[in-house]
Amino acid sequence: MKALFESPAKDGVKSICLQRSCTKCCQDTEMPLSDLDISRIEKLGFRNFSVVKRNGHRCLRNSSGRCVFHDGLRCTIYFGRPEGCRFYPAVLDLDRKQVTLDKHCPNRSLFRLTPQISRGVIRLVHRLESEKKRTQVTVV
């Protein structure tokens, strides 16, 4: 997933992923994590769930080819999942600089992209970029 990132669908519709047993977006995930995501997941008692990518983003770690929080059937932290997971399949297409539904999502036609969702994705991407810079400064 080249692009960066509440789901375009409400949770009732998001269950389409569950109904169709689709786990594609949780396989080999590169989902970036915001400060809020990390703090929320740590409060759930988890550690060692992220990696820092070459682009500086802290992302979900994979295990056995899928997100460390996916047990093969479902997301084990669904109600605490990262913001990007909630927006998905709405993503920012970095080449076209616009929010779109990820072409890699086989069920994207079932999701609706609204202006509110697009704004939310853009705000999240800006926040992630700003947090990345802050983290880099802290590391140096």
Ligand code: SF4
């Ligand atoms: S946190 Fe949950 S929804 Fe997000 S990639 Fe991992 S298993 Fe999938």
